[in-house]
Amino acid sequence: MCGIVGSVGLKESHKYIIDGLKTLDYRGYDSAGVAFLNKKIELFKAVGTVDKLSSIIPSDKEGFVAIGHTRWATHGKANLYNCHPHLSCGKKFALVHNGTIENYQEIQKKLLDKGITFTSDTDSEVILNLIEFYYSQEHDVLTSIRLAMKEIIGTYAICLIHEGEDKIYVMKNASPLLIGLGDKYNLVASDGSPMIEYTDKFIELDDKEYGVVTSSSYEIFNIDGEKQNKSFVVKEAELVKHSLNGYDHYMIKEIEEIESVVKRLISEYADGSHYKFDPEMIKKIRESDHIIFLGCGTSYHASLVGGRYFEEMGIPTASYIASEWAFHPMFPGKKPFVIFISQSGETADLIHCYKIVKERGYESLILTNTKGSTLERRCTYSLLLHAGVEVSVASTKAYAAQVTALLFLVAEVFNLDYVRKDLDIACEVISNIRKELKGKIKEIANIIKDKNDIFYLGRGYDYYLSLEAALKLKEISYIHSEGIAGGELKHGPIALIESGTPVIVFITDHITAASMRGNIEEVKSRGADVYVISTSKLSKPGDAIVVEDYPSYLSSIIVSSIAFYLAYFVSLLKGYNVDKPRNLAKSVTVE
Ligand code: AGP
Numbered sequence: 001m002c003g004i005v006g007s008v009g010l011k012e013s014h015k016y017i018i019d020g021l022k023t024l025d026y027r028g029y030d031s032a033g034v035a036f037l038n039k040k041i042e043l044f045k046a047v048g049t050v051d052k053l054s055s056i057i058p059s060d061k062e063g064f065v066a067i068g069h070t071r072w073a074t075h076g077k078a079n080l081y082n083c084h085p086h087l088s089c090g091k092k093f094a095l096v097h098n099g100t101i102e103n104y105q106e107i108q109k110k111l112l113d114k115g116i117t118f119t120s121d122t123d124s125e126v127i128l129n130l131i132e133f134y135y136s137q138e139h140d141v142l143t144s145i146r147l148a149m150k151e152i153i154g155t156y157a158i159c160l161i162h163e164g165e166d167k168i169y170v171m172k173n174a175s176p177l178l179i180g181l182g183d184k185y186n187l188v189a190s191d192g193s194p195m196i197e198y199t200d201k202f203i204e205l206d207d208k209e210y211g212v213v214t215s216s217s218y219e220i221f222n223i224d225g226e227k228q229n230k231s232f233v234v235k236e237a238e239l240v241k242h243s244l245n246g247y248d249h250y251m252i253k254e255i256e257e258i259e260s261v262v263k264r265l266i267s268e269y270a271d272g273s274h275y276k277f278d279p280e281m282i283k284k285i286r287e288s289d290h291i292i293f294l295g296c297g298t299s300y301h302a303s304l305v306g307g308r309y310f311e312e313m314g315i316p317t318a319s320y321i322a323s324e325w326a327f328h329p330m331f332p333g334k335k336p337f338v339i340f341i342s343q344s345g346e347t348a349d350l351i352h353c354y355k356i357v358k359e360r361g362y363e364s365l366i367l368t369n370t371k372g373s374t375l376e377r378r379c380t381y382s383l384l385l386h387a388g389v390e391v392s393v394a395s396t397k398a399y400a401a402q403v404t405a406l407l408f409l410v411a412e413v414f415n416l417d418y419v420r421k422d423l424d425i426a427c428e429v430i431s432n433i434r435k436e437l438k439g440k441i442k443e444i445a446n447i448i449k450d451k452n453d454i455f456y457l458g459r460g461y462d463y464y465l466s467l468e469a470a471l472k473l474k475e476i477s478y479i480h481s482e483g484i485a486g487g488e489l490k491h492g493p494i495a496l497i498e499s500g501t502p503v504i505v506f507i508t509d510h511i512t513a514a515s516m517r518g519n520i521e522e523v524k525s526r527g528a529d530v531y532v533i534s535t536s537k538l539s540k541p542g543d544a545i546v547v548e549d550y551p552s553y554l555s556s557i558i559v560s561s562i563a564f565y566l567a568y569f570v571s572l573l574k575g576y577n578v579d580k581p582r583n584l585a586k587s588v589t590v591e
Helices: 011-026 050-056 104-113 124-138 140-153 250-256 258-269 279-287 298-312 347-360 374-378 398-414 421-446 461-477 486-491 513-524 552-560 558-573
Strands: 001-006 031-040 042-046 065-071 095-097 156-162 169-173 179-181 186-189 199-202 209-213 218-222 292-294 317-321 338-341 362-366 380-386 453-458 480-484 503-508 529-535 545-546
Touching: 001 011, 001 156, 011 031, 011 050, 011 065, 011 186, 031 050, 031 095, 031 258, 031 317, 042 050, 042 298, 042 486, 050 513, 065 095, 065 156, 065 453, 104 250, 124 140, 124 156, 124 480, 140 156, 140 169, 140 209, 156 453, 169 186, 169 258, 179 218, 179 461, 250 258, 250 529, 279 398, 292 298, 292 347, 298 317, 298 398, 298 461, 298 486, 298 552, 317 480, 338 347, 347 362, 347 374, 362 374, 374 398, 398 421, 398 552, 398 558, 421 552, 453 486, 453 513, 461 480, 461 552, 461 558, 480 486, 503 513, 513 529, 552 558
Parallel strands: 292 317, 292 338, 338 362, 362 380, 453 480, 453 503, 503 529, 529 545
Antiparallel strands: 001 065, 001 186, 031 042, 031 065, 095 156, 156 169, 169 209, 179 186, 179 199, 209 218
């Protein structure tokens, strides 16, 4: 998590740093800070958003060198002491850091014994003081960085500045860091988005590399101090500027974009009843005897749906939570094909898995919304989701895009010619939900908003949907919610049902509809308040929301928007920060 920006030689450094941090604050918004270096280091820090930081910096403040940071707290509370940039004990160096250092306590102890003092609870300050300590012996910053890198264990993207030097020093391990090349200036950032208005030429640091950037040059070294020959890559400015377009929040805007996202995916990939994918990749999937899906959170939920699509066509699949699989990797079958799913393409747990897959020599596909992201650059194949930038921390349109893209994939692998037409039905139903059902959804939100526990029930595709619905509700309303497979109810969770417990039930599949009605009776007889979301043919009088009929395999694309609206309205009615829920970040770049 956390975002980094830096500039050297850029005239409008103030604008670049503040706008850049705003672009990156999806990575964390506990605090934000900047260090300007004009011979001397000057720090500005604020707890909370980048706007707060901006309000305390004089409008004419510029720095020949500047580094900024937006923080998602990992070590130490979200207060000013722990806000980056940190100033070294001797006050000559300042540093911003993304990542976590595992052995920081040992190193800190060693430095404390030498009389070095600390002002924060962060692991980042430990790296900084370690570098300053080595500098006091070596009198050379690059050597000091290399010695520190040999000692620290963990993940990091770091920018370091040193009083009196018009330079930014950089270090990287397992956390992304890019250099952007300009004309008489150079930039640094933890992803390309803040730099895209200034340059299209980027250099990506590899793990365990460090270096120095001036306004007209850059030098990169490996951990042994050997100079690396790194040439830049040119990237298209495909990034769309964030804008609310009249909406109050990004989340509602993004839910309302779901229909157009599905349509965009159709126009990007559909070609009659076929799809424009790399034929080599489709061949590899066809030849594989097992598909492994890896994802986290919402992307993992999309992988459950994708896994089911392939299984129904006869290819065995396994969907894993990336952070689980990373420690016990399993490759079922003799010819597995690996599919990563990640809106951001930067999720640390997935990058960990990618390294394992790569080491084992398997090829992989990434489904991502972020062109140029770490996984997009590294995986053998990539399938872009074309959902447009998703700003709200709660993923909505990207989920719908993930499931749609997985559907295209299975349609191409198995020549399913009905999928393309079925998606027209999906778009129509999604559009009607948007136009006609928001009022009803808001009424339910109003009733359930003060409850402590809310349960979602479903079977099959509706079960996967229940998991996603519950995740969305808990992350932005802070209400405990769980998605439960209808048949599992009696095996434990029903013990939690008491008078007035809201249970939201999805009934969109004719094979399981009768069993779901049975579940409803069971929870009702324990006093639950039941809200049924059903499709027309399967509906019964009293159902809370009824949508037109559609092929039930499309539930996750269609009915998910009802679940997303519900979570949105509950959060809104509770007065929470819908787009930036507490404790979360858009891109989870630490394990
Ligand atoms: C979704 O609403 C969440 N904020 C979260 O679960 C997210 O889906 C997860 O962190 C994975 O992110 P990714 O898709 O960018 O890899």
